[in-house]
Amino acid sequence: xxxxxxxxxxxxxxxxxxxxxxxxxxxxxxxxxxxxxxxxxxxxxxxxxxxxxxxxxxxxxxxxxxxxxxxxxxxxxxxxxxxxxxxxxxxxxxxxxxxxxxxxxxxxxxxxxxx
Amino acid sequence: xxxxxxxxxxxxxxxxxxxxxxxxxxxxxxxxxxxxxxxxxxxxxxxxxxxxxxxxxxxxxxxxxxxxxxxxxxxxxxxxxxxxxxxxxxxxxxxxxxxxxxxxxxxxxxxxxxxxxxxxxxxxxxxxxxxxxxxxxxxxxxxxxxxxxxxxxxxxxxxxxxxxxxxxxxxxxxxxxxxxxxxxxxxxxxxxxxxxxxxxxxxxxxxxxxxxxxxxxxxxxxxxxxxxxxxxxxxxxxxxxxxxxxxxxxxxxxxxxxxxxxxxxxxxxxxxxxxxxxxxxxxxxxxxxxxxxxxxxxxxxxxxxxxxxxxxxxxxxxxxxx
Numbered sequence: 001x002x003x004x005x006x007x008x009x010x011x012x013x014x015x016x017x018x019x020x021x022x023x024x025x026x027x028x029x030x031x032x033x034x035x036x037x038x039x040x041x042x043x044x045x046x047x048x049x050x051x052x053x054x055x056x057x058x059x060x061x062x063x064x065x066x067x068x069x070x071x072x073x074x075x076x077x078x079x080x081x082x083x084x085x086x087x088x089x090x091x092x093x094x095x096x097x098x099x100x101x102x103x104x105x106x107x108x109x110x111x112x113x114x115x
Numbered sequence: 116x117x118x119x120x121x122x123x124x125x126x127x128x129x130x131x132x133x134x135x136x137x138x139x140x141x142x143x144x145x146x147x148x149x150x151x152x153x154x155x156x157x158x159x160x161x162x163x164x165x166x167x168x169x170x171x172x173x174x175x176x177x178x179x180x181x182x183x184x185x186x187x188x189x190x191x192x193x194x195x196x197x198x199x200x201x202x203x204x205x206x207x208x209x210x211x212x213x214x215x216x217x218x219x220x221x222x223x224x225x226x227x228x229x230x231x232x233x234x235x236x237x238x239x240x241x242x243x244x245x246x247x248x249x250x251x252x253x254x255x256x257x258x259x260x261x262x263x264x265x266x267x268x269x270x271x272x273x274x275x276x277x278x279x280x281x282x283x284x285x286x287x288x289x290x291x292x293x294x295x296x297x298x299x300x301x302x303x304x305x306x307x308x309x310x311x312x313x314x315x316x317x318x319x320x321x322x323x324x325x326x327x328x329x330x331x332x333x334x335x336x337x338x339x340x341x342x343x344x345x346x347x348x349x350x351x352x353x354x355x356x357x358x359x360x361x362x363x364x365x366x367x368x369x370x371x372x373x374x375x376x377x378x379x380x381x382x383x384x385x386x387x388x389x390x391x392x393x394x395x396x397x398x399x400x401x402x403x404x405x406x407x408x409x410x411x412x413x414x415x416x417x418x419x420x421x422x423x424x425x426x427x428x429x430x431x432x433x434x435x436x437x
């Protein structure tokens with residue numbers, strides 16, 4: 001049975017892409033794969049928005065790219081994080097953490113708390 | 116970065132985009148084939164998952180598009196600054212700014228120095244004319260009143276003014292005399308950057324149907340019929356059978372394609388002159404001045420935008436006035 005898939009919350013795709021690329025230079029197809037594997041298939045990566053996002057991040061100077069050979073000898077575009085990208089990743093991770101902590105607090109609120 | 120480099124970079128970018136996406140599709144396909152899916156079906160599924168390679172490419176171009184445009188604008192600004200120091204070049208630059216606006220294309224052209232002679236106007240290099248252009252007739256010297264109104268309302272880079280020919284008999288004061296006239300929009304004097312010699316230009320609220328009948332007269336008429344009296348402002352003039360109040364005297368030598376003696380507000384005739392509501396009647400001369408801080412590149416970009424809005428909204432009206 002196919003696992004349930006969730007759409008990504010608005011604005012989180014960039015953050016997830018930055019996180020995956022922070023682990024080391026990687027090409028677009030592998031980014032899509034890793035996002036799906038790591039999230040155990042829960043996060044469905046909209047491939048149609050993956051590449052525009054990569055190009056946008058590259059254009060903003062958060063990513064840089066080089067053409068390199070893969071293990072199978074094919075040439076592919078490998079993305080890596082720039083210093084600016086790393087800074088952005090840290091900021092966005094902290095923002096996201098704060099947000100989920102806050103949402104977690106609200107959701108864990110005792111029943112009486114709502115009254 | 117020069118143009119050639121930019122163009123070749125763009126071509127290179129396209130090629131790389133193509134390569135990047137086909138790599139993705141092939142990787143996905145070979146994975147699917149590895150799971151025992153037949154190649155044709157694997158190709159179909161991979162393309163489907165990517166969401167239409169052409170659409171993705173378009174979005175990638177958009178993601179990069181702004182920087183390219185910014186670079187272009189930068190170059191254009193630099194070019195215009197250079198042109199300003201070399202007036203001969205400006206003429207060429209202005210003439211090539213042709214803009215399509217639906218069936219009517221508005222076109223910038225250098226203001227005709229013959230048309231405006233002999234007065235000189237401040238910052239003449241910021242004065243432009245807008246011209247109509249149709250598939251059938253090519254470039255026309257004029258624009259319709261509806262086109263003029265649309266561009267005037269929408270434009271933030273240009274102040275626009277329009278005028279057209281007129282004429283009639285002055286029956287008072289003095290001997291009855293046929294004179295040439297001009298119907299002008301309220302913004303004409305300010306767009307040209309001049310003031311009447313005496314009195315004032317038309318106010319916006321006088322340049323609409325039902326407003327009081329006001330007129331500006333030429334220096335020559337002022338001398339002939341009013342004896343050059345300073346008290347002429349506020350006096351009446353019977354022109355073409357209608358009584359007008361003189362509110363201003365034009366500077367000596369003021370011409371709009373030749374001399375004229377009586378200037379009246381153009382838009383007062385909106386409901387009485389059928390041409391005013393006919394988009395096919397391109398009888399207005401439209402002049403414009405670039406607003407401070409805007410160059411021709413911005414004006415051109417804006418007119419292209421306005422054209423886009425027209426194309427969306429206007430077809431029915433265009434058909435109504437073939």
